[in-house]
Amino acid sequence: MCYNINDKRRLYWLLDEYLLTKINESTFSDEFHNTFVNELDYNDFKEIEYSIFFELSNISEKFSPYEEDHKLWSGFTTVEELKKKIVETKEKLKSLNFLDK
Known part of the structure; x- marks a missing residue:
């Protein structure tokens, strides 16, 4: 099921x-x-939930699939780094029971 962009x-x-x-x-x-x-407001989140998503946001906004980009600037996020952060985010949310709602 796909959710609205403001959900x-x-x-x-x-x-x-x-x-x-x-x-x-x-x-x-x-x-x-x-x-x-x-699209989302800070007030839509519990504080820890926002913090977890904010960390992922910092990683995902620097993602580039292009090797050339990574040669130009070491600050770009690789596929492996992004996947690791997504898995970590899901695990944190699950451990805090945010996925059970």
């Missing part, structure tokens, strides 16, 4: 879509950033 459940859905390999890193990064940064 925070969309962030959880995007995590699942990526981990189920239904979307790639570029799509995840674009959609996550557009939803989290542009």
Whole structure:
């Protein structure tokens, strides 16, 4: 089920879509950033939940699939780094029972 862009459940859905390999890193990064940064309000989140998603946002906004970009600037996020952060985010949310809601 896809959620509206102004629904925070969309962030959880995007995590699942990526981990189920239904979307790639570029799509995840674009959609996550557009939803989290542009469409949602800080008040939509519990403080720890926001913090977890904010960490992922910092990683995903620097994602580039292009090797040339990584040669120009070491600050770009690689596929491996992004995937690791997505898995970590999902695990943190699960450990705090945010996925059971």
